[in-house]
Amino acid sequence: MxxxxxxxxxxxxxxxxxxxxxxxxxHYMACARAKSEGKPVGWMPPMNGxxxxxxxxxxxxxxxxNWSPVCAAFGLAPRNFEVAESLGYSRDLxxxxxxxxxxxxxxxxxxxxxxxxxxxxxxLVSPGGGCVPVMKIFHALERRFPDARVFKADLxxxxxxxxxxxxxxxxxxxxxxxIKFLTETTGRKMDYDRLKEVVRLSDQACALWDEIMTYRxxxxxxxxxxxxxxxxxxxxxxxxxxxxDFLTSVRxxxxxxxxxxxxxxxxxxxxxxxDNIPLWYNxxxxxxxxxxxxxxxxxxxxxxxxxxxxxxxxxxxxxxKSLMSYxxxxxxxxxxxxxxxVDACRAYAIDGAVxxxxxxxxxxxxxxxxxxxxxxxxxxxPSVIIDADHMDARNFSAAQFQARVDPFMELLLERKxxx
Ligand code: SF4
Numbered sequence: 542m543x544x545x546x547x548x549x550x551x552x553x554x555x556x557x558x559x560x561x562x563x564x565x566x567x568h569y570m571a572c573a574r575a576k577s578e579g580k581p582v583g584w585m586p587p588m589n590g591x592x593x594x595x596x597x598x599x600x601x602x603x604x605x606x607n608w609s610p611v612c613a614a615f616g617l618a619p620r621n622f623e624v625a626e627s628l629g630y631s632r633d634l635x636x637x638x639x640x641x642x643x644x645x646x647x648x649x650x651x652x653x654x655x656x657x658x659x660x661x662x663x664x665l666v667s668p669g670g671g672c673v674p675v676m677k678i679f680h681a682l683e684r685r686f687p688d689a690r691v692f693k694a695d696l697x698x699x700x701x702x703x704x705x706x707x708x709x710x711x712x713x714x715x716x717x718x719x720i721k722f723l724t725e726t727t728g729r730k731m732d733y734d735r736l737k738e739v740v741r742l743s744d745q746a747c748a749l750w751d752e753i754m755t756y757r758x759x760x761x762x763x764x765x766x767x768x769x770x771x772x773x774x775x776x777x778x779x780x781x782x783x784x785x786d787f788l789t790s791v792r793x794x795x796x797x798x799x800x801x802x803x804x805x806x807x808x809x810x811x812x813x814x815x816d817n818i819p820l821w822y823n824x825x826x827x828x829x830x831x832x833x834x835x836x837x838x839x840x841x842x843x844x845x846x847x848x849x850x851x852x853x854x855x856x857x858x859x860x861x862k863s864l865m866s867y868x869x870x871x872x873x874x875x876x877x878x879x880x881x882x883v884d885a886c887r888a889y890a891i892d893g894a895v896x897x898x899x900x901x902x903x904x905x906x907x908x909x910x911x912x913x914x915x916x917x918x919x920x921x922x923p924s925v926i927i928d929a930d931h932m933d934a935r936n937f938s939a940a941q942f943q944a945r946v947d948p949f950m951e952l953l954l955e956r957k958x959x960x
Contacts, residue, residue, distance in 0.1 A: 550614075551767035551824035552831075554805055557791045561771060564787055565611070568777050569656040575601035576660035581727050584682060585666035586675050588845055589694070590712075590863035593743050593780040593855075594720055597736040598729045600664070605641040605678060607776045608659060612640050613821035613932050615655045620648055622933060635674035636901035636932025642678070645685050662689045664726065666719070670696035670863075672904045692722045696863055700874040704864055712860035733855070739780040740859065741852035746779050749788035750846045756795045757838045758889055761804025763795045766815050766837035767827035775846040810834035811953045814886050816841050816912060817897035817905050818931035826942075830895075833950040839889040841905070844881060875908035879915045886922055893953045894924035895946075901930045923956075925949040 575582050582601045585591050595602040612618045618636070621643030626632060628646060630639050649658050665686065667679035683691055696715060697708050720731050753771075756763050771791055778784035798804075813830060815837045820826055827837055848866055850858035873881070886894060894916055896909045909926065916922040925945050930936035 551826075552828045553768055555764055555768050555771075555791065555794055557771065557787070557794055558768060560787060560790060561773060564778070564783065565773055566656065567783075568773075569611075569659075572601055572603050572660055581663040582660050583664035583666060583723075584662040584679075584689075586668045586671055586679070587776045588862075588866035589666070589668065589671075590716060590859035590866075591666050591694075591719060592777075593736070593739045593859055594716070594723065594731075596780040597739040598723055598727065598731060600723065600727065600729070601660075602777070603659065603662070604777055605682070606637050606675065607773070608644070609637040609640040609932060610821040611656060612644065612654075614824075616822070617644075617648065617654055618822065618932055619934070624648070632933070632935075633900070635672075636930055638674045638678050638681075640932055642681050642685075645682065662686050664723070665689045665691045666694055667691050668694050668696070670694070670698050690722075690726050692719060694719065699864065700877060701865055702874065702877055704861075708864055709857065709860055712864050713856055716856050716860050716863065736855045737852050740850050740855040742782060742785055743780040744850040744852055744858075746775060746784045746788055747846055747849055749785065749792050750775060750843075753788065753792050753795050754839075754843055754847070756799045759799045760812070760890065761802070761806075761809035762812070762836055762838040763798035763803065763805070765805045765827055765831070766819065766840050767805075767824055767831075769819060769840060769843065770824070772843065772846065805836045806831045806834070808834060809836050810957060811836070811892045811950065812890055813837045814839050814882070814889065814891045814894040815897065816882060816894060816909065817899045818842060818902060820897075820929055820934075820937060821931055822934050823937065829946070830950065833947075834954065835893075835950055837895075839885050839891065841882065841885075844885075875911055878908050879911050882912050883915050883919055886916060886920055891920075891922055892957065893949065894922060895949075896924050896926045897931075898926050898928050899931055900928070900936045901932055923949070923952060 572582060580601050582603055583595055584603050584605055587604045587606055592602050612621060618640050621640045623643065624647035625639040625643035630642060648654055665679060665682055667683060668676055694715060696712060699708055724731055774784040774787050811834050813835045830837065845866055848862060850862060896913060898909060899906045913924045916924055927942055927945055
């Protein structure tokens, strides 16, 4: 049995993985430093267009949703769940929600943890869009940190394909309202040339992200989902030179591996697609497939960063981002979701799909049976459903996982005639 324990770290092949550790550490050190230097710290949901405004105003953004995978990777999540459950939060709720609520009511005050403790928020950007759990996280944070100034963001919950001009106009007014709130709250002035520069860096990061993902279309693929932690910079550092420099080094390495024909494993037999969020506490699960000749060359999550921004029209660019980036992953119609997965499986020459039925995340799990049927019908691609949870290891059974995955991989190998 390999890598199916509940705390496996993934085996990394990219040299950039080491650099990523440094970037993660520095980000959380910057958060702590900001607080001690009197720079206002704002907690917010990711992918919403606010990050660029914070960096342009030299404020420190911090993302509770990002802190949760960090806790899972460091084995801190079980203690946070214990605290959240003792407060009455059900085990059926999103793991990100239970983790952050448990953390702010427990370990944040009582213990020193790796990369922590997080600095308390001076500002909360409380979303009125995205999924319900992400909104509820911020309602709970408002109660936990009553001194924080709260910006109640209001955005229409609209599917990507239904976004119209009036939605964009409304989002523009919301971005302008956020700038007004932040400048009044902190006494800082917005330098619009600086904002353009930040949006330009954000767009550059998106372009690099797309380029990196495109190299994965090659056979053999230069890197797998086991290294998808590189998205850290897209969550926390979009709009900074740090993100652009890091992604440039990843791009160069991935390009070199592609040109030199260096794959993730010596003999890539099966190309796999992963649907839903990875198991952050057990990224080593991806390596389990590698032992059977399979490599994950594409996944749903990476689509969230495939969005270009027009730096000459920064407010409009951020407004569009605020409407689109969440829906690209979690608030998309089933029809669009199916279409996107089928397109990705075609583009990346996928042989089989693993659909993670995520107990913690109903929004991203919704529509998986439709995906399964569409892949079979349109591309003749088989898929397997595995039951797990992106945060809570108690909802993952290694035995059940193997009972489903092993015959599935045998089937795929037989179809390819490579057994
Ligand atoms: S999209 Fe899923 S994982 Fe993310 S906050 Fe919502 S329920 Fe949780």
